[in-house]
Amino acid sequence: MRRFFARPARKVLLDYGHRVVPRGGHMQRREFIKAIAGSAAAWPLAASAQQPTMPVIGFLGSLSASDFRVEALRAGLRDRGYVQGKNIAIEFRWAEGNYDRLPTLVADLVRLKVDVIVTHGTPGSLAAKQATTTIPIVLAAVADPLASGIVSSLARPGENVTGLTFFNPEIAAKRLELLKEALPGLTDVGILLNSANPANGPTLSQMSSVAQHLKLELHQFDARAPTEFEALSISRVPTPSAFQFLTICSPALTR
Numbered sequence: 001m002r003r004f005f006a007r008p009a010r011k012v013l014l015d016y017g018h019r020v021v022p023r024g025g026h027m028q029r030r031e032f033i034k035a036i037a038g039s040a041a042a043w044p045l046a047a048s049a050q051q052p053t054m055p056v057i058g059f060l061g062s063l064s065a066s067d068f069r070v071e072a073l074r075a076g077l078r079d080r081g082y083v084q085g086k087n088i089a090i091e092f093r094w095a096e097g098n099y100d101r102l103p104t105l106v107a108d109l110v111r112l113k114v115d116v117i118v119t120h121g122t123p124g125s126l127a128a129k130q131a132t133t134t135i136p137i138v139l140a141a142v143a144d145p146l147a148s149g150i151v152s153s154l155a156r157p158g159e160n161v162t163g164l165t166f167f168n169p170e171i172a173a174k175r176l177e178l179l180k181e182a183l184p185g186l187t188d189v190g191i192l193l194n195s196a197n198p199a200n201g202p203t204l205s206q207m208s209s210v211a212q213h214l215k216l217e218l219h220q221f222d223a224r225a226p227t228e229f230e231a232l233s234i235s236r237v238p239t240p241s242a243f244q245f246l247t248i249c250s251p252a253l254t255r
Helices: 068-079 099-111 121-131 168-182 200-214 226-231
Strands: 002-004 056-061 089-094 116-120 137-142 161-165 188-193 217-222 243-247
Touching: 056 068, 056 099, 056 121, 068 089, 089 099, 099 116, 099 121, 116 121, 121 137, 121 161, 168 200, 168 243, 188 200, 200 217
Parallel strands: 056 089, 056 116, 116 137, 137 161, 188 217, 188 243
Antiparallel strands: 002 161
16 A cells, blocks of 8 residues: 655545554644544634534545445544544445446535545545545545546645555556466456446556466456346356456445
């Protein structure tokens, strides 16, 4: 995993099982939100005419409320003294595996003027970035933010975006190499993917390059959800005995 930091968000820590150390720098704000999914973020707290407003995190989820990230978020907040409903609020929006819903859901969070938006995966990250240039956005586990156009540089992403990448294209290509090493006679590999996920483009490109070098033929099998697995046909596989499957990670397929 590698961190990348936008200048306005350099204090953000992100932890869905991975600890990230923030870079130095001074924020020109008096108050801060200090925990997002086991992370710390520095953003101004709004104040109403009657009393201080509880800071609000907007969580944009690709799946449903049963997503493991929900408890990771709450646990990380509790570790730093923030309890949902007591001194911090969280507005959840769920796409239920339908990525087409993400722009509408994040637009609702922007309309609510949340203090920071937390999301994960390439579809949610793209939707959040396209929705606002002013609300800080924290991204978790993005496949390739550079190739997807989410950031212009890992060292200096710019604008209002910060978070983590796990270099999925490189990892997926390495998995092909390891598979061929373990099975020297392998000739065909099935790639299970969700074609609605824009992260697939860079990943497939790198896998195809490695497959050509290894003399492997890739066969794509598209599924939008686990319920579609049984409907997949492998009748076009030329040699089933020399065939293996790999999956390109997608939130909708690994829920």
